[in-house]
Amino acid sequence: MYTVPQLTDFSGQALNAEKERLTDAVESEAAAVKDEAAQKLFRDRWMARKNGILTQVNDLWLKASPKEAKRDVGALVNDIKILVESTVDATALGLKPQSVTVSDRLDITLPGIRRPIGAEHPVLRTMNDVISVFRAMGYSVAEGPEVETDFYNFEALNFPPNHPARDTQDTLTIADQESKPLRERLLLRTHTSPVQIRTMEQQKPPVRIICPGKVHRRDTPDASHSPVFHQVEGLAVDTNITFSDLKGTLDHAMKALFGSAVKTRFFPSFFPFTEPSADVAISCIICGGKGCRTCKQTGWVELMGCGMVDPSVFDFVKDNGYDSTKISGFAFGMGVERLAMMKYGIDDIQLLFQGDVRFLQQESN
Numbered sequence: 312m313y314t315v316p317q318l319t320d321f322s323g324q325a326l327n328a329e330k331e332r333l334t335d336a337v338e339s340e341a342a343a344v345k346d347e348a349a350q351k352l353f354r355d356r357w358m359a360r361k362n363g364i365l366t367q368v369n370d371l372w373l374k375a376s377p378k379e380a381k382r383d384v385g386a387l388v389n390d391i392k393i394l395v396e397s398t399v400d401a402t403a404l405g406l407k408p409q410s411v412t413v414s415d416r417l418d419i420t421l422p423g424i425r426r427p428i429g430a431e432h433p434v435l436r437t438m439n440d441v442i443s444v445f446r447a448m449g450y451s452v453a454e455g456p457e458v459e460t461d462f463y464n465f466e467a468l469n470f471p472p473n474h475p476a477r478d479t480q481d482t483l484t485i486a487d488q489e490s491k492p493l494r495e496r497l498l499l500r501t502h503t504s505p506v507q508i509r510t511m512e513q514q515k516p517p518v519r520i521i522c523p524g525k526v527h528r529r530d531t532p533d534a535s536h537s538p539v540f541h542q543v544e545g546l547a548v549d550t551n552i553t554f555s556d557l558k559g560t561l562d563h564a565m566k567a568l569f570g571s572a573v574k575t576r577f578f579p580s581f582f583p584f585t586e587p588s589a590d591v592a593i594s595c596i597i598c599g600g601k602g603c604r605t606c607k608q609t610g611w612v613e614l615m616g617c618g619m620v621d622p623s624v625f626d627f628v629k630d631n632g633y634d635s636t637k638i639s640g641f642a643f644g645m646g647v648e649r650l651a652m653m654k655y656g657i658d659d660i661q662l663l664f665q666g667d668v669r670f671l672q673q674e675s676n
């Protein structure tokens with residue numbers, strides 16, 4: 312085992328010989344390092360501050376050297392320090408020190424680093440499924456802002472200021488806007504319906520659009536409520552659009568999404584911007600309509616609101632060709648989470664937002 316000798320001869324030749332002995336020693340000891348414990352011993356033997364070989368070299372060679380040899384010995388000790396440190400580092404990395412060739416080190420049979428491929432979230436997938444169904448019927452996709460003005464979210468949809476119908480929307484408003492006129496005040500849109508007006512302002516009839524997007528309401532999270540959720544809005548305006556067109560369109564869409572055995576049912580409802588209005592339920596996918604927990608034993612699950620566009624909504628855009636005596640239209644808005652829960656048999660809406668990878672993996676297969 313190598314030990315650091317005291318030097319008496321400080322000539323260049325003698326120094327080189329000592330350096331060679333030390334180099335051989337550190338290399339052969341490094342080659343024998345096979346595990347972590349050995350690596351630690353090796354490191355301490357050579358680098359420990361107290362009595363490690365480097366310290367001894369410093370004391371016995373550099374400090375003990377006569378003045379005139381200091382320069383050369385200093386340079387040599389420095390080289391040795393670099394050599395020892397890099398050799399110790401290399402053993403720590405599990406590499407053979409010095410003279411290693413690339414082919415020794417590169418094991419091409421090791422498996423590569425696998426990056427798990429992401430998958431579409433069940434909510435997005437459902438949204439995209441709905442979009443495909445309507446695209447195939449000739450609808451195009453429109454979008455609107457999530458931070459909306461009171462005018463688009465309410466007023467132009469025939470919710471007048473202070474009308475009690477506003478109370479059903481549990482609106483989240485942006486603070487400190489009292490100085491603005493009501494219609495310009497900002498809020499988080501409570502539904503995707505404002506895109507109806509935004510689209511009709513931009514585009515003359517006929518119109519066939521769907522608008523997928525995020526909406527917000529002041530709801531306490533539980534198994535069926537979330538303060539953030541998604542809707543897909545639909546709007547069709549043309550001459551001679553009737554309630555049967557609405558029924559046929561939605562019935563077709565539900566069958567395309569859930570299979571041809573599914574039934575739809577329309578029952579009267581109220582929305583300020585549609586007249587007549589209806590809620591749409593489909594026969595429960597989970598129990599096939601017999602009655603279960605998901606459908607609260609009724610056999611039906613409510614998925615959306617719809618109706619014929621109220622003439623007073625057209626009045627807001629009458630200058631752009633929407634004359635309610637000549638044209639008519641229908642609109643609908645469906646909750647995407649509800650659709651996804653039905654489609655994938657999920658009984659708690661919160662699962663869709665918690666980001667638990669196990670859930671997401673299960674749903675992406």
Ligand code: PHE
Pocket residue numbers: 501502503504544545582585615616617618642643644645
């Ligand atoms: N915007 C309504 C809601 O969020 C749904 C709806 C859309 C109803 C279009 C009728 C027509 O409750």
